[in-house]
Amino acid sequence: MARAYIDNVVFEITEACNQCCRFCYNYWRDGNAPIPAPDPALARKTLKKLLSQASVGNLSLSGGEPLLLPNVHDLVLHARFKGCKVNILTNGTLLDEDALHNFISLGVGAIQIPLLSSDAAIHETLTGLPGSWGKAFDALKRTGKTGIGAAVLVITRVNAPYVTATLSLIRDCGIRTVMVNRFNIGGNGIRNLRELVPDRIMLEEAFAGVEAFAVANPEMRFVSGVCTPLCLMDTEKYPHISFTRCTTELSGRPLTVNYSGDVRFCNHSPRVLGNIYSRDIGDILGDPRIKEYYAAVPEECGKCPSFQRCGGGCRAASEQVYGSFAVKDPICREISSLHEGDGGDADAEVRQQGLYDL
Ligand code: SF4
Ligand code: SF4
Ligand code: SF4
Numbered sequence: 001m002a003r004a005y006i007d008n009v010v011f012e013i014t015e016a017c018n019q020c021c022r023f024c025y026n027y028w029r030d031g032n033a034p035i036p037a038p039d040p041a042l043a044r045k046t047l048k049k050l051l052s053q054a055s056v057g058n059l060s061l062s063g064g065e066p067l068l069l070p071n072v073h074d075l076v077l078h079a080r081f082k083g084c085k086v087n088i089l090t091n092g093t094l095l096d097e098d099a100l101h102n103f104i105s106l107g108v109g110a111i112q113i114p115l116l117s118s119d120a121a122i123h124e125t126l127t128g129l130p131g132s133w134g135k136a137f138d139a140l141k142r143t144g145k146t147g148i149g150a151a152v153l154v155i156t157r158v159n160a161p162y163v164t165a166t167l168s169l170i171r172d173c174g175i176r177t178v179m180v181n182r183f184n185i186g187g188n189g190i191r192n193l194r195e196l197v198p199d200r201i202m203l204e205e206a207f208a209g210v211e212a213f214a215v216a217n218p219e220m221r222f223v224s225g226v227c228t229p230l231c232l233m234d235t236e237k238y239p240h241i242s243f244t245r246c247t248t249e250l251s252g253r254p255l256t257v258n259y260s261g262d263v264r265f266c267n268h269s270p271r272v273l274g275n276i277y278s279r280d281i282g283d284i285l286g287d288p289r290i291k292e293y294y295a296a297v298p299e300e301c302g303k304c305p306s307f308q309r310c311g312g313g314c315r316a317a318s319e320q321v322y323g324s325f326a327v328k329d330p331i332c333r334e335i336s337s338l339h340e341g342d343g344g345d346a347d348a349e350v351r352q353q354g355l356y357d358l
Contacts, residue, residue, distance in 0.1 A: 004054040004282035008254035010089070010267045011047060013075060014038040014064040015258075019091050020128035023156055023196055025186035026064070027270035027320055038064075040071045043259040046276070047075055050257055051082045053281045058109075059084040062267060067094035073102045085109045092139030093132050100142055111143045112179065114152040118165040126158060137173070144174030151175045156183040156196040160206040167213045176219060180210050180241065181226045182233075185330050186268055186320040197331070199339035200232065207238050214240035229313035229329050230306040246311050248294040250285045257281075265294070268316035271325075296326035 015028050015035050028035060050056070059079045066072050067090050079086050088103060092113035103111060113136055116123045120133035127133075143149025151170040155163065170178055182203060183189065183196050198206070207224075214222045227246045228235060235243040246266075247253045256264040261276040263284050274284035284290070301312045312318075313329025321330040 002282070004251075004280075004285060005057070006054050006255060006281070006285075007057040007252070008060070009050070009054075009056045009058070010060045010062050010254060010256045011050070011075075012062050012064065012256060012258040012267065013043040013047075013066050013069055013072065016068050017063055017065040017091070018068065018093060018129065019065070019132060020188065022126050022128065022158075022188060022192045023154055023183050024188040025184055025268050025317075025320075027187055027268075029187040031188070031191060035064075038068050039259060040069045043069060044071060044075060044078070046257070046259050046261050047078055049261065049276055050281065051079065051084070053276060056082075056084050058087065060087040060089055060112075062089040065091055065094065067099060073099075073106060076103065076106045076108060080106055087112065090139075091127070091132065092136040093129065095135075095139040095142075097142075100139075100146070104146055104148065108148060110148050110150050110177070111139075112150045112152055113140050113143065114154065115140055115166060115170055116154060117159045117162050118169045119162060122159050122162065126154075126156065137169070140170065140173040140175060147174075149173070149175050150177040150179065152179045152181070154181050154183060155198065155203065155206045157198040157202065158195065160198050160202045163206045163209040164213055167210065167217075171217055171220060177221045177223070180207075180222055180224050182207075182224070182228055182331070184226045184268060184314050185317045185334065190321065193334055194338060197334045197338050200335055203233055203335075204237075207233065207241065211238040211240050227311055227314050227329070229332050230310040231304070232313070232329075232332050232335065245309070246314065248311070250290065250294070255285075266316055268314060269319055270316075271319055293325060298326055298328040300328050 016038050061072065061075060066088060076086050086108050087110045088108055089112045115136055116126045123133040124130055140149055140151060153166060189196055210222055214220065222241045224241050224243045254266060256267045262272045263274050263276060263281060264272060273290050297307065298312045301307045313331060315325045315329065317329050318327040319325050
């Protein structure tokens with residue numbers, strides 16, 4: 001079989017994390033099972049296996065928190081040696097001077113760090129870790145100076161009103177690329193819906209704030225990486241924010257591989273497509289049954305002219321909440337039932353149906 005080429009892979013090197021973010025989308029953070037400790041040797045073995053089966057253009061080391069692995073720089077070195085561009089997705093709290101210096105020496109392209117608010121108390125309410133704001137802010141400043149920093153802002157009901165102040169602080173750190181994602185339902189976030197899901201107006205006002213900030217700061221770049229249903233929010237109103245589209249064509253989309261070799265559609269999806277220790281990744285990606293699964297169109301979206309543009313929103317979130325890719329993004333239902341009196345207590349309703357138990 002010809003060696004596969006994959007443009008983007010998110011490699012989850014551990015499930016463990018030193019934070020417990022209220023919005024964390026990691027499907028294993030549903031409170032049902034203890035989270036395994038990092039396994040640096042297995043992560044290294046799996047990375048070698050992956051890069052023996054496929055050429056990977058861009059490899060993002062993620063988790064959990066990737067800096068919990070003492071050999072994270074060794075993994076970067078191996079990937080760089082195999083020709084990958086490498087990015088690090090970290091919460092920033094463990095990024096000390098040495099770690100940053102080593103990443104720079106190894107030619108890491110970008111280090112992405114969330115700053116959830118200009119207000120430390122709001123940031124730490126969301127991360128669950130006292131002291132995390134100061135560490136993330138410091139890490140952002142240091143990566144901003146080196147030119148490889150990028151910030152992440154997850155918009156929830158808690159921090160939405162403070163978007164402009166947060167972006168100002170991010171800009172003042174020297175950061176020029178910001179990923180601005182609306183809260184995407186999954187993982188620990190499923191248990192905190194009432195607190196985190198913004199209403200429509202709040203969401204639109206937050207994105208209008210980002211748009212105005214982008215206009216005033218043309219040297220900065222704003223990307224929104226979570227597909228948002230267009231029936232919830234018209235993204236055309238925000239032309240200075242690049243909204244990415246989620247393709248279901250496996251060979252052309254970012255994929256996720258975890259430290260034990262499981263391959264998934266993306267880091268939000270709980271569904272394992274195969275494991276590279278038992279099946280070559282090229283073979284997994286070419287499997288017609290998997291293609292058929294992702295060809296499903298949600299019933300609600302079947303006749304909608306916007307489907308090509310929004311794809312029904314984030315359907316990995318649908319997998320986490322409803323156990324199915326063939327249903328449109330649960331954010332629509334949660335916003336209308338939590339804030340628009342349509343359907344009553346969404347949380348209780350979902351729980352009653354047993355939808356939290358995948
Ligand atoms: S969102 Fe990131 S930093 Fe927060 S708990 Fe999840 S993996 Fe850790
Ligand atoms: S395709 Fe579905 S989610 Fe997207 S706008 Fe239409 S109905 Fe809404
Ligand atoms: S399914 Fe959702 S989280 Fe996954 S790539 Fe698409 S929009 Fe992003």
